[in-house]
Amino acid sequence: MPRPHGFAYERRRDGSVVLTHQGRAAGVLRGGRAEKFLVEVETGDAQLMMARWTGSYRFGNERRARSHPRNQGGRTGGR
Known part of the structure; x- marks a missing residue:
């Protein structure tokens, strides 16, 4: 699993974090x-x-899951 990278944070004067x-x-x-x-x-x-706090944490299996038979049900719409 690749390590997340490219994240940064900034503390603001009002106590918030971007x-x-x-x-x-x-x-x-x-x-x-x-x-x-x-x-x-x-x-x-x-x-x-x-990565966890932003929800940008990926496991690397999204591409494989797309072609799984369970996800080929013929339904359209959604994503």
Whole structure:
């Protein structure tokens, strides 16, 4: 599984935290969530934590899952 990369965060004066991925805004955390994020990111793998908090964490199996027989049901719409 490839390691996440390209994430960064910026602490704002108002206490919020802005998360970016490859220079684009990926999320804003405020209040207690911002505080919890800062504790986690400083104690663990920063790139992995930012990927988890933004929901940009991929497992690498999306392409394989698309061609699985269970996902070929003939229904249209959705995604």
